[in-house]
Amino acid sequence: MLYPWQQTLWQNWQQLLGQGRLHHAILLLASTGSGREVLAQQLAQTVLCQNCDTEPCGVCHSCQLFAAKTHPDFHVVAPLQEGKQIGVDAVRQCNRWAVETSQLAGQRVIMIDHADALGEAAANALLKTLEEPPSGCQFILTAQSLDSLLPTINSRCNKWRLAVPDEQETRRWVERQMMQTVKLESVRLNSGAPLATQQFIEQDQDIRHGNLLDAFCDFLQPPFTGVYEVAALCTSEGIVSLKWLSYFLVDCIKLQQGVSSHLVHSESVDKVQAVAVKINPAVLLSQVRKANELHRKLEKHTGLNEELLVVEWLTGFIAD
Template identity: 75%
Template sequence: MLYPWQESVWQGWQQLLAQGRMHHAILLVAPYGSGREALARYLAKTVLCQNGAAGAGGEPCGVCHSCKLFEAGTHPDFHVVAPLQEGKQIGVDAVRQCNRWAVETSQLGGERIILIDGADTMGEAAANALLKTLEEPPSGCQFILLASSLDNLLPTINSRCNKWRLAMPTEQDTKRWVEKQLMQTIKLETVRLNGSAPLATQQFIEQGQDIRYAKLLAAFAEFLRPPFIGLYDVAGLCTQEGHHSLKWLSYFLVDCLKWQQGATAHLVHSESLPLVEQAANAIAPMILLDQTRAANSLYQKLERHPGLNAELLIVEWLTGFMAQH
């Protein structure tokens, strides 16, 4: 199934397939929560379809042996590699396995497809192991790489791929789409917290994160009022929610800075303006700036090293508001 915001990329791929000009390594740059894996799988299913969907620039038939195996998740010529868990890298062993799949004979006598989800999480050794295969691609093997951004992808990998960027819908379009799926009204700030990615926004609400975040935000705004009561309550709520809570709170601090400068046209926390104003009036701009940077730095640290004592580090970060006041 394709989502409405994926149509333009899909039409571009259909044209290349019909002309027989599809590059052996497609790199799709799209955020988590954009449905990027569904789009990549749809391409794979089309290429593997035994009724000539790819050559006709059409859609997978859904009835051939290949399509049936694909739908069952048992297609022998379709392979997926992804980080074993969030925050982990794709290791060199997983990529070496990709290279072995790339040179194997197709079991159904057609193409072989290797999907690398989270290609930007490959370590340097893993990326270098993949590079040689991308430079000298085996015939009949299609690579599809998914990445959130090009920043963490080796330039040499980047240069060997045909790049496509999946544009996110506008905030209002995302809001309408999620409201239609959930049959309820949602806040614009929920869309903004999730970078306008429709599936991420939908999941945020379905998992109750919007309710928990509202509770965390209220506690955080209250803590920011001297004499800074409730430090451990805020730290506990952050830890329960995971390190992503630091990213959301950094958005709140940036909103406070914008408020102080009179730039109130596009705040993430558009429905929590009283809390933004309250914190902006309580904390000096320099402290807000320092603590925003510290929050982003701590987020990246916890992203890279999931085993760290998050609660202790978050408590240390929160004391920064008190120490500088």
Template identity: 75%
Template sequence: MLYPWQESLWQNWQQLLDQRRLHHAVLLVAPLGSGREALAKQLAQTVLCQNGVTEPCGICHSCKLFEAGTHPDFHPLAPEQQGKQIGVDAVRKCNRWAVETSQLGGDRIIMIDYADAMGEAAANALLKTLEEPPSGCQFILLASALDNLLPTINSRCNKWRLAMPNEADTQRWVEKQLMQSIKLETVRLNNSAPIATMQFIEQGQDIRYGKLLEAFAAFLQPPHIGLYDVAGLCSSEGHNSLKWLSYFMVDCLKLQQGAAGHLVHSESLPLVQQAAAVVTPATLISQSRKANALYQQLERHTGLNAELLLVEWLTGFMAQ
């Protein structure tokens, strides 16, 4: 099933399919929570379909196997868990899939989600296969950004960016799905990605983040009571909480500089005003940078004592 914001890009792919001009390596650049896997799977099923050219027929043997998740010529690859790298051994397995004979006599599809999570050795192992693609093998790579992909991988792929709907459209779509009104700041916290916004609410993260934000704003007031409460809330929510709090700090900076026209925390303005009145701009800038660095550290290394590192970061507000 495709989502409304994917239709335009899908029509471009359909045109290439119709003209038999689809590149052997498609790189879809789209944020998490955009439904990118659904779009990639639509392309994969269409390529593998025994009847359709620009749409999967849904009734052939290939489509039935694909929909059941048992298609022998569809090979998905992703990190074993989010935040982990795709290792070189996994990519070598991809390379073996690429040269195997199709079990249904058609094409083979290799779909690599989180392609930007490939280590350098893994990316280099894939590179030769992309340079000399085996006949009848289609690669579909998905990534959130190009920054972490080797330039040589980028250059071997046909790149497509999935545009997110504007925040008003995302808000309307999520409200329609959930049959309830939602805050605009929830959309902004999730970078206008509709699926991410919907899951944020369905999983109760909006309520938990509201409690974290109140605790954080209270902690910023001298004499900075509740340090361990904030660290515990951040730790239980996961390192994404650092990303959200960095948005809050940037909102405080915007308010201090008279640029309050587009705050992420549009419905939490009193908390932004409260914090902006007591934290210096220098501290906000420094702590925002440290929060982003800590987020990257926790994203890459899952075995760290997150709560201890969060306490250390929070003490930076007490030294201003």
């Protein structure tokens, strides 16, 4: 079942499917938490369906195999771990699937999830197959943005961008799903993505975010005590905590510059104001940059002592 914000894009695809004009390599650009995998799989199932051209019938042998996740002509390539690259061996296997005969005498679909995680060697191995696609083979690639996608892959695909709903629409949708009031702050912390916002609340991250913010604001009031408490909260939450604190500090910078509209922490303005009047603007700018650098470092290198590195970052508020 598709989500409401996916309907317009899906109708465009249905029109192309009905006309037999769907490009052999579709690139779906969509943020995390937008349900892009649901939309991509809807397209895959439709291409493989034996009864209908523009939507899966749900009853044919192909649709039943797809629903059971045992379809022999549907193949998925994805990173083995979050944050890792897709290796060249996986793409070589993908190229073999592309030239195989369909086991159900129909189409073949190859989905490359997180195509922006293709390494250079893997992307180069895929190029020829995308340039000269075997007959009856449909590629569906998904990515968060074009930023990390190699231009050579980008240029050989038909690109479609799934826009997230307006933040108020996201808020209303999540409130309907959860039957509770949702803070705009929760929506903005998740870049307006409905499913990410819902998960954020379901997993009580909104509560832990609030606890971290309280401890962080207390720490930022002289004489700057509680550094290890903040570091422990960051470590228990993982590297997303650095993103939360970075958003908060950017809100502080906005207030210092006289910008009070569209703060991420729209329901915590009192905390933003309390820090904005205490911390030097140059220190805030420097600490935001260092927080983002630390986030990238911890994302790329596992096994580092996260708590020690966070303590080191926090002492930047004291040293300056």
